[in-house]
Amino acid sequence: GAGVSQSPSNKVTEKGKDVELRCDPISGHTALYWYRQSLGQGLEFLIYFQGNSAPDKSGLPSDRFSAERTGGSVSTLTIQRTQQEDSAVYLCASSTPQGPTNEKLFFGSGTQLSVL
């Protein structure tokens, strides 16, 4: 696609429910990142994919969070048993590294998650 697409744009859920957030990266982009941003805060790294593998998942805050990527394209971030502190904007970015340099990031518009 023309840009990074995230869905849904807004998600309201009840505490304890599971949610799935989707990211469609720019076609051909091999690297994919998930970040979380709480209101008025900076970007908190969650997980990084290179192709279908995740060499760095150190930012996932608990075992309730998981992510996968299939076919080197779409990624899904799943949050199980949601808690109110999970409420935030979840941002996805993709890039196509040309070797160790010349890697430019492009962000989607994010998913606003509200846990009631």
Add this chain to the structure above:
Amino acid sequence: GIQVEQSPPDLILQEGANSTLRCNFSDSVNNLQWFHQNPWGQLINLFYIPSGTKQNGRLSATTVATERYSLLYISSSQTTDSGVYFCAAWGGYQKVTFGTGTKLQVIP
């Protein structure tokens, strides 16, 4: 991992004024990018600038890789420049590290 620090954390400008935002990083990097997050939360690419100087209209950026800092210049600021400016830096095939941002408010 790489540490990224931005200054100042907050900045208020009168419309028409100029400003300089700074980004320091703790280690050598192969990639550096400046973003503007608008009031609707969208992150807009401003510059990809691991070294050297670039200009785009009223904005310009300079990265001195050997001294591990980058500067973003905003000239003749406008109210539409308001938002948060983030710097991101990373090595090759590594996770991207963001600074904590500079929140800019331009008042008419």
